[in-house]
Amino acid sequence: MRSAENLLGDEMMALLPAALHHCLTEPKWWEDELQGLHVVRALTALALPADCDGYRLVDNPPSPRWDWQGHALVHQSSLLHTGVNLFGPVLIGPDCEIGPNASIFGPTVIEGRSYLGPSVEIRRCLLLAQAEVSHMSFLGHSVIGRRAALGAFFCSAVRNLRRGTVHVIRDGTLADTGERRLGCVIADDVETGVRTTVMPGRRITETPATPPNSLIMKNC
Template identity: 40%
Template sequence: MQATLHNPQETKTCAPVTDGRKLGNCLIANHKLKDLISNELRAVGFDVIPNEMATPRTVHLPVDHWIDVGALCLLARSDSPVCLKDKSGDLVAWVGANTPEECGGEVVTEADCFRIHYPWSLLELNEEVLGMMEGSQIAGDISPLAQVDGHLHLGVGSKILPGVVIEGNVIIGENCRIGPNAYIRGNTSIGDHCEIGNAVEIKNSIIYPYSKIKHLSYVGDSVLGSHVMLGAGTILANYRHDGTNHRSLVGGKLLDTGRIKFGAVLGDGVRTGVNTCVYPGRKIGPGRMTRPNSVVDRDLMNGVPGKGGVVPEARARLSADFNYNI
């Protein structure tokens, strides 16, 4: 069996995580999404090949769906060009043609799957993948005065300092410094070269590499890009007073996220001033900054270089690391 991965046609709905980054390169459990899907396919016997090497028997997958690979095994046996769709009508995969438009048939799958269409979908997938973790893998150093309850993957060169408490399934990358007295819980992934300061609490979140969360801050059910720096006392709130689902503005429309707990989504290079409070469900675009004691009650997605919106140092760093043009 063969499979090939395609970039989805629409990625703007996952902004600001996909501003300057393809969806397949977004991180889930510290792995690129496209690598995670490829590994799942190989585990059940697929050869993952480039698009140009596809044959009429090759299964084609856009990387914006997470699906039980057993359904793809059945699709691979089809003798005619056919599209596989989920119960909502979204395209999941196809076989027998170069494009889905060339397929003459259509099959609806009952397999567990969901579309990775919005930033909160990344959180959902991160929760699912980390929820399947079995056992701990410790390559760094853990203070005897720290406490770990659950499964922990700790990268080479990383240090867990005294007073740190970790609960749940957590992945921490290489060369990170955690604590002292930090609290990390839920299904949380922290990328390489991150710093989590004194008395910081992180719950059920995705933190990209090279980000720093300074002391006395709270990050709940949030996604933080690379080179983000949260000033001391920054709060990324994740719960509405009325206990209802969070809504988030996408394409000018307020969408129900389906989540009672949902924090903020911060693009690469964001910096917050000390004591910044970010309302639940808000998004801050790449390179944006806030002043001390700011309250972010609406999305901040369009920075203006040189006008206080985008940090100049962040702009230079993003341009060098990710080929941004901001």
């Protein structure tokens, strides 16, 4: 199976951490049960250049309630509607559309041909090519696959209030990640029904679609 198409460009791909590069180039990037954890940790090291061919720089207002500060790079072919807010290092690839009043908190990478609906909120995520997140959704500390389509009011829970840190399921048992915030992993081509909620650290990699109002407690 051949590697995925490089939409971000060679110059930008060379700057990305290895875990992100793996997801962007490998067809079945989700096979490692800890891949989501690796990506979220790698995003913390995301450092965008002041300029890159084909991208425009967007200065971001500082957020005192967010750990990561910096500027955004948005591909010249991508469309940001009125009211879009970018905080910290955010990379938006080619032919993306970001709907009105969406908020994206970096470090976040959105690969090409992706769509965020109105009033979507994204925090420290990797969205692969042609991912779609419908209106009024929250996605945090997560990895979303190619052509995945998240229905309206999707929510990735990111905190385990009982344990304090998020646990993932590895080889059938719970493993402590040590992370206080960790979202979900959704594989390529998965669709979620309206108002789907995924619990922290869970993965949707074998189920092609979830019904409306789903609560995902286990890997599926």
